[in-house]
Each structure stands twice: as C-alpha cells, then as structure tokens.
Amino acid sequence: MPISFHKMHANGDDFIVVDARNTISPVTSELARRMGDRHLGIGFNQVAVLLDCEDADARLVFWNADGSPLDVCGSATRGAADRLMREANRTSVTLRTNRGLLTCERTSAERISVAMGQPLFGWSEIPLAREMDTTVLPLAGAPAACSMGNPHCTFFVDDLSAIDIATLGPTLETNPLFPLKTNVHFVQIIDRQHIRLRIWERGGGIPLGSGSCCCGAAVNGIRRGLLDNSVEVECDGGSVTVQWDGRGSVVLSGPVVSVFSGSLADGLLCD
Incomplete structure (x- = not known):
C-alpha cells in the first residue's frame, strides 16, 4: 500500500507527518531511517505518525532520521496539530x-502552541548514570540537565561563535554520564527574556531548531535564575517562545x- 506523507518545518526544523489513523502504522525503525536520508530518501529530522486514540484526537509516535525512537518532538507535535486543526x-x-x-x-495564522508537560529534574528521570545535582553537572563548563520526555544538557557560554558544535556535540551526546545519550545545547544569554541557542540533537546532528531543545534550554536557564519565565529562544532557523512558571507545564509557541x-x-519500501 502506498504511504502518503506531509513535509513540514518549524523554523527550519523539518519533519514529516504520516497519517496512519484507521490502519496499522507502516513506519518501522528501518523505514524511518530510509525516509530520513537526505540523499536517498525524503530527508527530515523527525517523522511523526498519527494513530487512532480513544482519549485524544490522535496518538503520535516519533522517530529520528537515524531510525531511533523518541518520546516527544515539539516541532512535529505542532505540525501534526496544525494539520488536525485545519482538517476539523x-x-x-x-x-x-x-x-x-x-x-x-x-494562536495565530501560522503559530501553534503546545503544553509540553512538566520538566523532570531527578537524576534517574533524565536519566543520568548516577545520583547528582542536575543543576550543575560534573562536566567541564558545568552544564545543567533536565528531561522534557527526552534528555537535555545545557551549557551557558559567553560567545556561541567560539563553540565547535560539530566536534563537541557527538562527544557530549555519548558521554557515559548519559545512558540514553542526550541532546546538547549551547546558550548565549542576550538578556533575561532572550537567548541564542545552538543544538547538537541526539540522533540527528546540528538542526536549525528543535522544539523540545528550546524548552529544555529555557527551563535550565530559568532554574539557574538567569532567565525570566517567558523567553524568546532564537535558533539558527528562527525564534520560538517558551514559557514556564517554575512549577507547571512548559508552553512552546x-x-x-x-x-x-x-x-x-x-523502491524506498523494499530492501
């Protein structure tokens, strides 16, 4: 059976949405890897599969471009929501x-917000390899860590242009401190309501943006007392707004x- 898809992006953070409602999901780890190849497939950072759900408008399952699963993707969630809202x-x-x-x-013609849930800060919730203070990790640069359903490690730096993300990112992603690997953020604070963010994404490399990484970076800055509760997060591909009151759900817009x-x-469906 042919598999239809919709290619979308959020500030250059690109993804596809596959609507598998009323059927069984055709997307496997191997197919996600093939589709995600930017030379031999469609090319994307993530794929979101829409499935039937009894207690919500739909259920979403996510895959990275390398075929690894993930629990949440802020950009693809907003894209899937946009399609469902237009449909209904x-x-x-x-x-x-x-x-x-x-x-x-x-919230506007092209702007979608999603309540991403409460961040998690316990060392075993992120998870980390052993018990420690997750506000200041025992790594050079003293990053902070949290989980938004996937692990995040945030470094606060004076000059983003001085950071070699392509070299540091994969080393930090696979550091033994992170048993499930981690997303890595490098943040330059412009002021208390505005940050510049560059990312090494777990299973994806350097993206133009990432919804969950924007949330994780802002949350870690708010925890440190460096940022106000509403933050403009400027990535290479554009800006989003992250709001967190220090207690409840993080809202990404x-x-x-x-x-x-x-x-x-x-041919893409066959070996």
Whole structure:
C-alpha cells in the first residue's frame, strides 16, 4: 500500500507527518531511517505518525532520521496539530504521546502552541548514570540537565561563535554520564527574556531548531535564575517562545509551515 506523507518545518526544523489513523502504522525503525536520508530518501529530522486514540484526537509516535525512537518532538507535535486543526476546522486539539496528553492551540495564522508537560529534574528521570545535582553537572563548563520526555544538557557560554558544535556535540551526546545519550545545547544569554541557542540533537546532528531543545534550554536557564519565565529562544532557523512558571507545564509557541505532500515510491519500501 502506498504511504502518503506531509513535509513540514518549524523554523527550519523539518519533519514529516504520516497519517496512519484507521490502519496499522507502516513506519518501522528501518523505514524511518530510509525516509530520513537526505540523499536517498525524503530527508527530515523527525517523522511523526498519527494513530487512532480513544482519549485524544490522535496518538503520535516519533522517530529520528537515524531510525531511533523518541518520546516527544515539539516541532512535529505542532505540525501534526496544525494539520488536525485545519482538517476539523478547530483551534485546539489534544494529542497523546509517550510524554502524556499534550494540548495544542492555534494562536495565530501560522503559530501553534503546545503544553509540553512538566520538566523532570531527578537524576534517574533524565536519566543520568548516577545520583547528582542536575543543576550543575560534573562536566567541564558545568552544564545543567533536565528531561522534557527526552534528555537535555545545557551549557551557558559567553560567545556561541567560539563553540565547535560539530566536534563537541557527538562527544557530549555519548558521554557515559548519559545512558540514553542526550541532546546538547549551547546558550548565549542576550538578556533575561532572550537567548541564542545552538543544538547538537541526539540522533540527528546540528538542526536549525528543535522544539523540545528550546524548552529544555529555557527551563535550565530559568532554574539557574538567569532567565525570566517567558523567553524568546532564537535558533539558527528562527525564534520560538517558551514559557514556564517554575512549577507547571512548559508552553512552546512558534510557527509551522507546510512544504509539500507526497507518497513513497515502491523502491524506498523494499530492501
């Protein structure tokens, strides 16, 4: 059976949405890897699969471009929500992910917000390899760590342009301190309501943006007392807004754009 998809992006953080409602998901780890190849496939950072759900408008399952699974993706969640809201002519939907139930709302023509749930700070929740203070990790640069359903490690630096992310990123991602690997952030604080962020994404390399990484970076800055509760997060591809009151759910808001729709060629589905 042909597999249809919709290519979208959020400030250059690109993903595809596969609608598998009323059927069994056709996406496996191997197929996600093939589709994610930017030379031989479609090319994306993540794929989000829409599935039927009894207690929400749909359930979302995510894969990275390397075929590894992940529990949540802020950009692809907003993209899937945008499609569902347009389909139903509504301004809000609820989606179930491995992170739990996420409420999404349309706040303007192209801007979607999603309540990403409460951040987790316990060493075993992130997880880390052993018990420690997650506000200041025992690594050079003293980063902070949290989980937004996936692990995040945030370094606060004076000059982003001086950071060799392509070299440092993969080394930090696979540091033994992170048994499930980690997303790595490098943050330059512009002021208490504005940061510049560059990312090494677990299983993905250097993206133009990442919704969950924007949340993790802002949350770690707020925990450190460096940022206010509402932060503009400026990535290479554009800006989003992250709000967190220090107690409840983290709210991510930003644009999503549809690029094109298509169907997978038979050759991509076969060995």
